[in-house]
Amino acid sequence: MTKPPQKRQKKRPWTPEEDDKLKQFKTEDPNLPWGEIIQRAKLERGVKSCSQRYNNHLKVDFNKEKFSPQEDELIICLRCLDASWASIVKFFPGRSYNDVKNRGYQLKKKHAPISDCVPRDDLEAMTAQFASLITNADPNAISWDDETSDHSIRGDGLEASTSGSDDLIPNNDPNAIRSIPGPTS
């Protein structure tokens, strides 16, 4: 039994009043479940809609400036290394998950994948270099786990491994940075 495709709801932009209520109730009691917040604030929204709105727009004062070339390059490199969006976002503390993800999809359209033509070691070096060029991004704060393909940010700074771990070790060789190939038409 296959579910019939559900018709997509028409987009309904959030009003400043809804934002205010959401922010107010969430700030008053951060542990309150979204369902409870929706009831108390009398919001005609779903749980997901509310949580996404809060996390992508209201949580903090997000940086809405354009992405710099360095930021773009970092996103490209991380995506080529199969880093999850959740991990990539941690390199951009002032930006929302949605912003980084949207930027990533834009760049995907513009750039050909470089993972096929650039060795993984080089990609990791490039990633560390780009990360170090971006304010607040700590090149030492990324680790690579080949077994899980998960690339996560470490909160404890660099502990360069000497025992065969595949952790990224920052490469100070300026030649490690190469230009990213443009789109192949």
Add this chain to the structure above:
DNA sequence: AACTAGTCCAACCGCCTTGAG
């Protein structure tokens, strides 16, 4: 001025994981 194509961003959906009971 009017139309079209492209871009950007917010909102939505489905799948998956997690944790409580």
Add this chain to the structure above:
DNA sequence: TCTCAAGGCGGTTGGACTAGT
């Protein structure tokens, strides 16, 4: 162990805006 609800994540879509013709 199982079930279910909540929330996280990745991907997609709709609509506003802008540049080009």
